[in-house]
Amino acid sequence: TQLLEQSPQFLSIQEGENLTVYCNSSSVFSSLQWYRQEPGEGPVLLVTVVTGGEVKKLKRLTFQFGDARKDSSLHITAAQPGDTGLYLCAGPNAGGTSYGKLTFGQGTILTVHP
Amino acid sequence: EAQVTQNPRYLITVTGKKLTVTCSQNMNHEYMSWYRQDPGLGLRQIYYSMNVEVTDKGDVPEGYKVSRKEKRNFPLILESPSPNQTSLYFCASRALSYNEQFFGPGTRLTVL
Numbered sequence: 094t095q096l097l098e099q100s101p102q103f104l105s106i107q108e109g110e111n112l113t114v115y116c117n118s119s120s121v122f123s124s125l126q127w128y129r130q131e132p133g134e135g136p137v138l139l140v141t142v143v144t145g146g147e148v149k150k151l152k153r154l155t156f157q158f159g160d161a162r163k164d165s166s167l168h169i170t171a172a173q174p175g176d177t178g179l180y181l182c183a184g185p186n187a188g189g190t191s192y193g194k195l196t197f198g199q200g201t202i203l204t205v206h207p
Numbered sequence: 208e209a210q211v212t213q214n215p216r217y218l219i220t221v222t223g224k225k226l227t228v229t230c231s232q233n234m235n236h237e238y239m240s241w242y243r244q245d246p247g248l249g250l251r252q253i254y255y256s257m258n259v260e261v262t263d264k265g266d267v268p269e270g271y272k273v274s275r276k277e278k279r280n281f282p283l284i285l286e287s288p289s290p291n292q293t294s295l296y297f298c299a300s301r302a303l304s305y306n307e308q309f310f311g312p313g314t315r316l317t318v319l
């Protein structure tokens with residue numbers, strides 16, 4: 094089973110600060126996804142990165158896929174209280190059929206204080 | 208409204224009493240999956256289904272069963288629940304041609 098390690102597990106910052114969340118593996122992934130989950134709800138897909146070295150931007154969020162496709166990062170600029178939530182990375186597991194098996198990182202709980 | 212629904216949302220039961228958590232989607236998605244979420248462990252996949260009558264194990268299938276007799280439904284069955292199955296469960300679905308998964312609202316299960 095391919096594993097994904099996220100860091101940090103917890104992040105508590107003030108509004109306006111920048112932050113980066115990391116998702117690392119010793120295995121190559123064909124793609125990686127980032128999800129955001131709010132309390133009492135299921136995760137919601139933010140982005141999928143597919144190509145090594147790819148950078149995608151979603152307003153103040155910047156996602157990067159490592160050149161070797163073993164890691165990814167999520168950078169938030171000028172964080173706002175509305176960014177508070179659980180951030181999860183996920184990738185298809187080579188052990189499953191055609192993107193059937195999905196592995197998640199353990200998540201990063203982000204709290205942005207006003 | 209396109210959605211994934213789960214029932215029940217909350218369930219408290221006792222060890223050994225068989226239970227079923229239902230999952231239904233109205234988006235005509237081929238792929239459906241079940242996950243459990245525990246603090247510090249993220250989401251772990253239990254079972255998934257690529258289409259009707261096609262199911263396969265995820266990373267933590269022990270103690271669970273699933274069936275996919277209809278495209279829209281993917282129930283999760285716990286034949287003999289144990290306290291270590293106390294968790295938050297999510298069902299998800301997606302179209303095979305597209306990688307965005309849509310998650311249900313979750314079912315919080317407590318096994319005493």
